Amino acid sequence: MTHTINLTAQSRPEVMERVLRVVRHRGFALNSVEMNNCTTSNTLSIKLTVSGERPISNLENQLKKLYDVSQLELCQTQGMNESAVAMNA
Amino acid sequence: MTGAELVLKVLQQHGIKHIFGYPGGAIMPIYDALYDSDVQHFLCRHEQGAAFSAIGYARSTGTVGVCMATSGPGATNLVTGLADAMMDSVPVVAITGQVFSSLIGTDAFQEMDVLGMSLSITKHSFLVQSLDELADVLHQAFELAQSGRPGPVLVDIPKDIQIGSVDFEPYPIAQREFPTPSQDDIAQARDMIGAAQKPLFYVGGGVGAADAINEMQDLLEYTQIPAISTLKALGTVPTEYPYNLGFVGMHGNQAANLAVQECDLLICTGARFDDRVTGKLDTFAPHAKVIHLDIDPAEISKLRKADVSILANFKKLLPELKVAPHTPEWLARASGLIAEYAWRYDYPGEQIYAPRLLNQLSKTLPHDHVVSCDVGQHQMWVAQHMLFTSPRNHLSSGGAGTMGFGLPVAIGAQVARPDSVSVVVSGDGSFMMNVQELGTIKRFNLPVKIVLLDNQRLGMVKQWQELFFEERYSETNLSDNPDFVTLAKAFDIPALSIDKADQVDNALQTMINSDGPFLLHVQIDDKENVWPLVPPGKANDDMLEGNNT
Incomplete structure (x- = not known):
C-alpha cells in the first residue's frame, strides 16, 4: 500500500533525519519526499509518499510523537481501502 | 555568567x-x-x-x-x-x-x-x-x-x-499537561467492566511512571478484579492482594499466564503488549475484549486492537473506573490458580538454590529497600521470588535487557535514597560489564549491598542453548571468572563467598548488618534453569515446567 502524508514541523537542521528515520524504522519505504521551508513561520512543510504493509496508523502515531512535528495529515492511501488496514487482533 | x-x-x-x-x-x-x-x-x-x-x-x-x-x-x-x-x-x-x-x-x-x-x-x-x-x-x-x-x-x-557570556533569567516551570479523556469512553469502559465475567487487570510500568500506584491499589481494592503484572509493574499490585496473580510472560507465574488466556476482558493499564509478555501475539488473551489505558497514543492498537482506549492522567482516570463486577466463579478460579501455582522452595541437597536465597533475602531486608538487578537468569529469579511494595523498589532493565545495568543503577538509587538499603542482585556475566563502578561505590562509600549469583556461565544464553540449540554451549562458559572476593577487596570492599545452603542465613545477615558496601559471592549450580518458560513463538499457556514450580 502507498500512503501520502503531509506534515508541518519546526525548522531545525535535523528534522528531516528524524522523520525519515522513523519512516524506515517503523517498516515503511520512502517513495518520494518534498520539503519546503517557510522562513516567516520558521516551519517546514514536508510531503511524504511511503509504502508498506503495516498499519499506517502506527507510522502516523510515531511521527506525531516527534517533538518538532506540529501537524500531520494522512492524505491518501492507495492499494487497499484504509479501513481494510487490519490490526493484529 | x-x-x-x-x-x-x-x-x-x-x-x-x-x-x-x-x-x-x-x-x-x-x-x-x-x-x-x-x-x-x-x-x-x-x-x-x-x-x-x-x-x-x-x-x-x-x-x-x-x-x-x-x-x-x-x-x-x-x-x-x-x-x-x-x-x-x-x-x-x-x-x-x-x-x-x-x-x-x-x-x-x-x-x-x-x-x-x-x-x-x-x-x-x-x-x-x-x-x-x-x-x-x-x-x-x-x-x-x-x-x-x-x-x-x-x-x-x-x-x-x-x-560565552549570557544573562540568567528566571523561567517559570510549566505545569504538566495531560490529555482530557472522553466521558463517553470512560462510560463505555465502566460498562464493559461491569458486564465482564472474567475481567483481568494487566498492570504495566505506566502506573508507576504516572505516580498512580495508590490510585491503582485503591481501584483493585474496590473492584476486586484479579491482576497480572509486567516486569516493570512488580510492586504495584500489593503482595497481600488476594487476587494478585503475579508476574506475566515468558518467565511469569503460571497462574498469571493461564488467567490471561482465560479472561474475557483485559484492562491494559500502562502496558504495551511486549513480546516477552504476550508470547505468540495472536494467541494472547484470545477470548478477551481489551480496554487500553495509557498516556502514549502510539501504544494504542499498536500490537493488539483496543475495543476502548483512553488516554489520560492515571491519577485522575483510575478513580473514575471504580466498578465492581459480580464474578464469584472467576474470583474462585483466580484463587485456585494462585494456590495451585505458588512457588515452591523445597529444594533438596546442600547446594544453594538461588530462588530460595532471593526469597529469603526479600524477607530479611528492612522495609525501606530498593533492589536493582542485572539481566539474565538471576533477573527473572528476582522478579519471581522477591516481594516488592513499590515499582520504585524494583529496578530491572525491561525493554532493553541491558547487562551491566544493576551495579550503577544501585549506585543511583543509593544516592537518591540514602536511607534505603540499596541492593544489587547480579550474575557473574552482567557484573563484569560495569565492574569498574565498584570504584564509585568506594569513592563515595555508598553502602550498596551486592549479591553476586555466580554459576560461571552466561546462564540464560546457556539455558536456551540447552533447550533450543541441542546443548551446543557456544561461548557461555565463564569458568575463568576472576576471584570476586579478591576483586572486591582490591576496591577495599568487604566480601564473603558461600556455596552451601546452610550458610545463607548468616551470610545475608552479615551483609545487611554491614555498615558500608558489601559483596556476597554466592556460588550456585550451573545446571539450574529458570522455570517456567514460554518457548519463543508459543502461546502463554504452552509453558515448559521445571523444578521450582
Missing part, C-alpha cells in the same frame, strides 16, 4: 541536587562551573555507569536523573544507557559537551555527530545552536523528559556556547 554557569543554574532551578558524569575536554567549562556549584557530582568510572546511575536515581524516586559526558567517546558511552531509558520510559536528561561550533563537521579531535547518534535512542535531542537558545533548550529538555510518556532527552552543547 557563562553558558556553563547557566547550565548549573538551570539544573538547580529544576531541583537537581545530584548528577552523575565523567569530565573531558569538550565539557571542561561545565565541570569548572561545577567546582563552585551546590550541585553534587558523582564521578563514575565510565560514562555508561553515569547514564545507568541517572536511571537508578530517576526510577527509584520518580524524578529526573541527570548525567554528563564529554564529546565523542564520552557521548557514545552514554548511548546504551539512554537506549535503556528510552525503552523503559525513564526521565533522564543527558548533557554532553561538544567541540567548538566552528569545528563541527571537520572531523576534529573527539568530534562526533552526537545528535545524529541520539535520534533513535532518545525521546528528543538538541544540539544547541546559539547562546541565546541555551536556557530555553535546557528547560525544554527537563519538561520533555517528564511530560507525557517520560523518556531521555539529550542536550549537546558546543564549547564556545559553554564559555
Whole structure:
C-alpha cells in the first residue's frame, strides 16, 4: 500500500533525519519526499509518499510523537481501502 | 555568567541536587562551573555507569536523573544507557559537551555527530545552536523528559556556547499537561467492566511512571478484579492482594499466564503488549475484549486492537473506573490458580538454590529497600521470588535487557535514597560489564549491598542453548571468572563467598548488618534453569515446567 502524508514541523537542521528515520524504522519505504521551508513561520512543510504493509496508523502515531512535528495529515492511501488496514487482533 | 554557569543554574532551578558524569575536554567549562556549584557530582568510572546511575536515581524516586559526558567517546558511552531509558520510559536528561561550533563537521579531535547518534535512542535531542537558545533548550529538555510518556532527552552543547557570556533569567516551570479523556469512553469502559465475567487487570510500568500506584491499589481494592503484572509493574499490585496473580510472560507465574488466556476482558493499564509478555501475539488473551489505558497514543492498537482506549492522567482516570463486577466463579478460579501455582522452595541437597536465597533475602531486608538487578537468569529469579511494595523498589532493565545495568543503577538509587538499603542482585556475566563502578561505590562509600549469583556461565544464553540449540554451549562458559572476593577487596570492599545452603542465613545477615558496601559471592549450580518458560513463538499457556514450580 502507498500512503501520502503531509506534515508541518519546526525548522531545525535535523528534522528531516528524524522523520525519515522513523519512516524506515517503523517498516515503511520512502517513495518520494518534498520539503519546503517557510522562513516567516520558521516551519517546514514536508510531503511524504511511503509504502508498506503495516498499519499506517502506527507510522502516523510515531511521527506525531516527534517533538518538532506540529501537524500531520494522512492524505491518501492507495492499494487497499484504509479501513481494510487490519490490526493484529 | 557563562553558558556553563547557566547550565548549573538551570539544573538547580529544576531541583537537581545530584548528577552523575565523567569530565573531558569538550565539557571542561561545565565541570569548572561545577567546582563552585551546590550541585553534587558523582564521578563514575565510565560514562555508561553515569547514564545507568541517572536511571537508578530517576526510577527509584520518580524524578529526573541527570548525567554528563564529554564529546565523542564520552557521548557514545552514554548511548546504551539512554537506549535503556528510552525503552523503559525513564526521565533522564543527558548533557554532553561538544567541540567548538566552528569545528563541527571537520572531523576534529573527539568530534562526533552526537545528535545524529541520539535520534533513535532518545525521546528528543538538541544540539544547541546559539547562546541565546541555551536556557530555553535546557528547560525544554527537563519538561520533555517528564511530560507525557517520560523518556531521555539529550542536550549537546558546543564549547564556545559553554564559555560565552549570557544573562540568567528566571523561567517559570510549566505545569504538566495531560490529555482530557472522553466521558463517553470512560462510560463505555465502566460498562464493559461491569458486564465482564472474567475481567483481568494487566498492570504495566505506566502506573508507576504516572505516580498512580495508590490510585491503582485503591481501584483493585474496590473492584476486586484479579491482576497480572509486567516486569516493570512488580510492586504495584500489593503482595497481600488476594487476587494478585503475579508476574506475566515468558518467565511469569503460571497462574498469571493461564488467567490471561482465560479472561474475557483485559484492562491494559500502562502496558504495551511486549513480546516477552504476550508470547505468540495472536494467541494472547484470545477470548478477551481489551480496554487500553495509557498516556502514549502510539501504544494504542499498536500490537493488539483496543475495543476502548483512553488516554489520560492515571491519577485522575483510575478513580473514575471504580466498578465492581459480580464474578464469584472467576474470583474462585483466580484463587485456585494462585494456590495451585505458588512457588515452591523445597529444594533438596546442600547446594544453594538461588530462588530460595532471593526469597529469603526479600524477607530479611528492612522495609525501606530498593533492589536493582542485572539481566539474565538471576533477573527473572528476582522478579519471581522477591516481594516488592513499590515499582520504585524494583529496578530491572525491561525493554532493553541491558547487562551491566544493576551495579550503577544501585549506585543511583543509593544516592537518591540514602536511607534505603540499596541492593544489587547480579550474575557473574552482567557484573563484569560495569565492574569498574565498584570504584564509585568506594569513592563515595555508598553502602550498596551486592549479591553476586555466580554459576560461571552466561546462564540464560546457556539455558536456551540447552533447550533450543541441542546443548551446543557456544561461548557461555565463564569458568575463568576472576576471584570476586579478591576483586572486591582490591576496591577495599568487604566480601564473603558461600556455596552451601546452610550458610545463607548468616551470610545475608552479615551483609545487611554491614555498615558500608558489601559483596556476597554466592556460588550456585550451573545446571539450574529458570522455570517456567514460554518457548519463543508459543502461546502463554504452552509453558515448559521445571523444578521450582
